Amino acid sequence: MGLENLLENLGKNSPDEINEAVRVLSKIADNILKDPKNSKIRTLQKSNATISKKILALKGGVDCLIMMGFKENATNFTMPSNTSLESVMEFREILVSWNNSILRSEVPASQAEKQAEMEIAPSAESVEEIIKPVALPPLVQTYSNPFLRRIEMYAHNVLQYEDKNLRGRCRKLIPVTLLEYNAQERLRSIQKLSKKDKLLDVDVSLQDMIILELLSWFKNYFFTWVDCMECKHCGGETAFSHMSTDPKLLVYTERIELHRCRSCHEFTPFPRYTDLNILLETRRGRCGEWANTFTLCCRAMNWDARFVVEENDHVWTEVYSITQKRWLHCDPCENICDTPLIYETGWNKNISYVIAYSAEEVQDVTWRYSSNHKEVLKRRKNCLEAELLDALLEIRDKKQKELSESRKEYLTKRMLMEVVEFLVENRK
CATH class of the missing domain: 3.10.620.30 (C8orf32 fold)
Structure with missing residues (x-):
């Protein structure tokens, strides 16, 4: 099963069930990462109450264990000793990130207001930590057109x-192992179809399939589209008003949109960053x-x-x-x-x-x-x-x-x- 289908199935459970399952799965992953040679940690008994009720009973629960690297046996799930720890860590990160996106979508309005204010842009202190300017040679322009x-x-x-x-830095954020796994599944499916239909063109490679997986991951899990900002004052709907000329705002970018709230009429800034170090943090635009x-x-x-x-x-x-x-x-x-x-x-x-x-x-x-x-x-x-x-x-x-x-x-x-x-x- 691909990652998208897995998360879709897991998302059919209640928010509380999802949150608890992700907590347990994260704990399992953390234990393995801390002590990878411990065979006991790599074995999960089906009779265990926590495993049974909080993972196996959920839609997509078993698939999560398999995606993490566990193999199902008659009485338990075991993770082979040669399982990539990188894949375990990457799956944990994606699962937690996906769960956090669900939680954010259900935050009450009063909390969302505070959260929106905090997330409008990185603070000056955090941006200073993020920015590591790329040293480019000076641009000498030769054309008048x-x-x-x-x-x-x-x-x-x-x-x-x-x-x-x-x-x-960017490479560390990409779940390469999972993308490769899903890409291999795509490629196998195409190859199976080509055997049934000899006229089917299969002039594609694993790289081509990983490109598709990267596109899907980027849109569905990594980056967020922004039309208008949520009002940082009341959480209401805003609309673009004008570009800011305030030098206090124009610190890490030369373009900051100001969006005016339809309810309280206050302004919320939307910085249009071009610095890739910042964009790897904000992940929106x-x-x-x-x-x-x-x-x-x-x-x-x-x-x-x-x-x-x-x-x-x-x-x-x-x-x-x-x-x-x-x-x-x-x-x-x-x-x-x-x-x-x-x-x-x-x-x-x-x-x-x-x-x-x-x-x-x-x-x-x-x-x-x-x-x-x-x-x-x-x-x-x-x-x-x-x-x-x-x-x-x-x-x-x-x-x-x-x-x-x-x-x-x-x-x-x-x-x-x-x-x-x-x-x-x-x-x-």
Whole structure:
């Protein structure tokens, strides 16, 4: 059973039952982590009253033990000595985080008011502990055209994904073992279907399945979408009012929205952070924060990933599939993969420019996201096409200046394959 189905089943129990089950499961995990060689701790008797009533009697309870690493026997559950302690710890963390999200959704209004006030933004003290600025080289802009200057800025900002400390911190937050487990289940299911239907295309790998799992985990368990803030004064509904110019608020970001309460008319700030160290703590925002953090997660998984900017106010991620030898569109806000035409055909967006950025490349990928290239060309008026091409080539050359010849050759071949892909209008 996959993690999503497990949590869905567990969520069918009462809040009190869930809370107590998570407490007991967490205690079991903690005991194993503290004394992993103790075989007694790794054995749970079915006749034990606590195990029987607080775990086995619940929907999804047995699956929790199995997901943690226990094997079911006639009279007990035992955890093999070779079970990964990392997987035990990761499952415990996900279970606790999931349970906390349920508890927060049921907090009484009086408590929610205090909680909202505390959670609007990290305190100055906590932010100072969180921020570990990524040392980027100074940005020297060479273009006067505003569009090309934006391209230069994005091409510079994505260098932060390569910071080893930042990627290491992000990696520790990702439940890699569980994602791999669920990905293997997905892959096995596809392989079984392919055996029944020999015409079924199964040109996918474990990496491709982990990408899907990472998207699902990111949207459902890690990041939170924010339209309007809950009023920090009365807990009421708010609506965006204006951008703050208060220097006391503009400390860790240059953009802070002020949302006005419909009831008490007081203002609640919503900081639009771009610092990834802060976003790994707050874990909320809109597409900018989502795509920024998700791209970091992909780099933390050691995948080639690009931050993608669509000129009409949306951003997402692309991840390179080693098996399929192509870039996969990944939108963490929508939890979708490889559906690039969704914006044009589903959202009715008038695509004009879509640029992808990484530490090694900057690429015009507009053609992947449109099925009507002639109409797109009519809308591209920010600069001459030759100017854009020259700028992209110049920025790319600068990025690849210090790379090895073998890496440059690989990137060039990959880029040429991508350009060939763009020659045919996308219809899927």
